[in-house]
Amino acid sequence: MSDQAASLPCMTENYAISQDQIDYYKEKGHILLRQVATAGEIEVYEPLISEWVRNLNNHDKPLEERDTYGKAFIQIGNLWTKHEDLSRFTLAKRFAKIAAELMGVDGVRIYHDQALFKEPGGGHTPWHQDQIYWPLDTSNTITMWMPLVPVSEEVGSMTFASGTHKLGYVNKLQISDESHKTLAQFIDGKGYEKITYGAMEAGDATFHSGWTMHSAPGNPTASMRKVMTVIYVADGTRVAEPDSKARSSDLATWFPGLKAGDFVSSPLNPIVYSRDIDK
Template sequence: MSADEQTALLPALDSHYEITKAQVEDYQEKGHVLLRGIAAPNEVAAYEPVISDCVKRLNNHNKPLEERDTYGKAFIQIGNLWKHSEAVAKFSLARRFARIAADLMGVDGVRMYHDQALYKEPHGGHTPWHQDQIYWPLDTDKTITLWMPLVPISEEIGSMTFASGSHKKGFINRMVISDESHKTLAQYIDGKGFEQWTYGAMAAGDATFHSGWTVHSAPGNPTDHMRKVMTIIYIADGLRIAEPQSNSHRSDLASWFPGLGPGDLAASPLNPLLYSRSQNG
């Protein structure tokens, strides 16, 4: 069977997943929300091997865990998988997920920023406190990340921990994921009195969504099993690229908005429109 034939057999992810007004309000107030079963067990079972094979093929980690820095111990991180595999693209560009993102943010439509596999290895380290959006050359609060386990996550491994309401502060500092960001943002969270919220165990196909400005972290993986997570980052359609303020901004501008610059619409060929209410209903 050819790769195209195999891709055609993967389940379509275009059906509508209904979210409630309360869930939208919860997301907008806290900066995060958990939605159960946005992908059915048979759907996750079909896509997990495809995504995992792509991660294995593209992974360039060649050092043992104990020889890596904190960031390197946190996870195997592979971005833009959808450009490397038509099968993965069928997952990452899914209309169902994109519509949820648009509904939670209250926008007409969303574009892909990029997807990322985040596979935390057995006995891998924690992910320090950070804000995703310090990397992104966008001046907006209309960004959101889907975080979906492709395998069951036990209470022992746990899902991410969020500082509820921290997204309302917007930009806090420019610290990239590091021991320093973990220490400094932990002090900030305590000082501001933000509630630390975790959803604990999650089934494959459950997903959290969090704002680009929501401060969050993740525990290490104390088990002998890989924590397999797929993420998709969405941006509201119609956003424009901001003037880069850091090396992280400049790096992301080159990587995810090739050929574009400050003031341009954030709509390169790497940022396809995935859902539009005015176009799709």
């Protein structure tokens, strides 16, 4: 480890969550937790993450010429593998322990991270379920969604359809205009409660299940909405047989060398929290 990386905040300190918060998450499929990362930690990591996003951004068309997915955000995955400075953030024990406690599992591994930067004037993120992309044989998955800059009420957090995580697979629609229309009709038709947490400070975080239906508004402001996400999966999970092109693609991208039936344990999926190790 370089001297610079060693000097970065390691974020191993415990973040206490209550049983009421765990129960809320299990019932709703999402939760907001304040100041999961401190202002000082964000001050260090935001410039590092932003620099790599700028360097790796492969959008070569202006917003108005992109499709709905392309307008939604700049999306860069597995930043933690690009530099050890970034791995200190993604592999932080504090974040991973929260994920494990909310899901009620003994340990978690990384599925992957993603920077999701919504540009000024960027479009909405259509309704979708994350886990339609993931070839996993478990429902014990969770995503941490953390803004690296203050997010105003005008932009807001994501909107979640409470309780939809209990449904599992609803359809195979990838993020698109079609998924937005179809799932919006489903949510409204079934009467699911929709919750958005509004303004968030840098370092606040939402956590949501891989099956929780969610969307996000566009960015009407002149500032970049900078968000870092980390996806966790329960340790001991096995790879499922891909049943779609999206899942076949994810298997090749995020689980190199693995096949259906193997434990999720490739070099890209390190264990980041274990209750046994933490004792």
